[in-house]
Amino acid sequence: MTNATQLPGGVFPLTDQLELTRFGYGAMQLAGPGVMGPPADRSAAVSVLREVVELGITHIDTSDAYGPYVTNQLIRQALHPYPDSLRIITKVGAHRDGQGGWPPARSPQQLRDSVHSNLENLGLDALDVVNLRVGSPTGPESGSIEEAFTTLAELQQDGVIRHLGLSNVTPDQVAEARALAPIVCVQNFYNVANRHDDELIDSLNTDGIAYVPFFPLGGFSPLQSAVLSSVATRLDATPMSVALAWLLRRSPNILLIPGTSSVTHLRDNAVGAGVQLSDADYAELGTIAGP
Numbered sequence: 001m002t003n004a005t006q007l008p009g010g011v012f013p014l015t016d017q018l019e020l021t022r023f024g025y026g027a028m029q030l031a032g033p034g035v036m037g038p039p040a041d042r043s044a045a046v047s048v049l050r051e052v053v054e055l056g057i058t059h060i061d062t063s064d065a066y067g068p069y070v071t072n073q074l075i076r077q078a079l080h081p082y083p084d085s086l087r088i089i090t091k092v093g094a095h096r097d098g099q100g101g102w103p104p105a106r107s108p109q110q111l112r113d114s115v116h117s118n119l120e121n122l123g124l125d126a127l128d129v130v131n132l133r134v135g136s137p138t139g140p141e142s143g144s145i146e147e148a149f150t151t152l153a154e155l156q157q158d159g160v161i162r163h164l165g166l167s168n169v170t171p172d173q174v175a176e177a178r179a180l181a182p183i184v185c186v187q188n189f190y191n192v193a194n195r196h197d198d199e200l201i202d203s204l205n206t207d208g209i210a211y212v213p214f215f216p217l218g219g220f221s222p223l224q225s226a227v228l229s230s231v232a233t234r235l236d237a238t239p240m241s242v243a244l245a246w247l248l249r250r251s252p253n254i255l256l257i258p259g260t261s262s263v264t265h266l267r268d269n270a271v272g273a274g275v276q277l278s279d280a281d282y283a284e285l286g287t288i289a290g291p
Contacts, residue, residue, distance in 0.1 A: 064118045
């Protein structure tokens with residue numbers, strides 16, 4: 001098993017008692033096409049999850065909405081009883097409809113039902129971190145999250161959630177949530193080409209709160225990806241490796257959750273994210289997002 005400190009980026013103290021590898025794993029792709037239904041090869045999905053632990057990765061990002069239920073059930077099949085070092089981070093706030101959509105599910109009862117469904121499918125008595133998913137599939141949407149976040153804070157007081165986080169939120173919603181209860185992480189769309197959260201990342205870093213970007217390669221235009229490809233070619237690395245390495249260098253509170261359904265790709269990502277960027281490489285990549 002790889003020592004966690006040997007993974008790219010080392011570790012980040014989520015709390016005084018909870019330290020996570022900055023290189024994590026996103027389990028979304030383990031479900032079937034469109035994140036619906038079972039995987040084509042269930043044994044391969046189980047192998048990926050077991051390789052996550054073998055690599056020394058200490059956190060898996062998941063949700064009962066993946067499948068739905070499929071991914072959490074796979075995690076339980078592959079890894080339960082869980083290693084003491086492993087932390088499973090899940091999210092609530094959306095469910096799946098018959099067309100594969102992600103309609104919101106943020107009423108107090110829906111959130112309570114979702115938390116208990118995650119507990120059941122993962123085989124846990126308490127969830128390490130629960131992120132409240134807000135907004136829509138197209139991005140964050142303004143509006144109060146007080147009722148929904150208060151519901152999760154009450155479940156935390158009940159002992160079924162240890163720590164709280166947010167997903168797909170605006171800076172105002174982050175501030176609103178933090179006025180209600182402490183958070184340990186924010187999970188938003190962000191990458192080298194989409195840097196609208198730069199200020200939020202820096203403020204969270206000051207306060208010791210993790211920022212977890214999803215879809216780290218999404219959203220590149222051909223012009224933008226040409227810059228990424230140029231740096232990757234120069235470093236004899238893949239664009240994915242360079243994009244992940246850039247995120248690790250961007251701020252020490254950034255944690256990665258690249259997803260894959262392939263053991264080979266998982267290993268490649270874990271090695272590739274450790275590619276060393278020179279100051280010149282980093283500066284060149286910083287031009288992708290524009291002024």
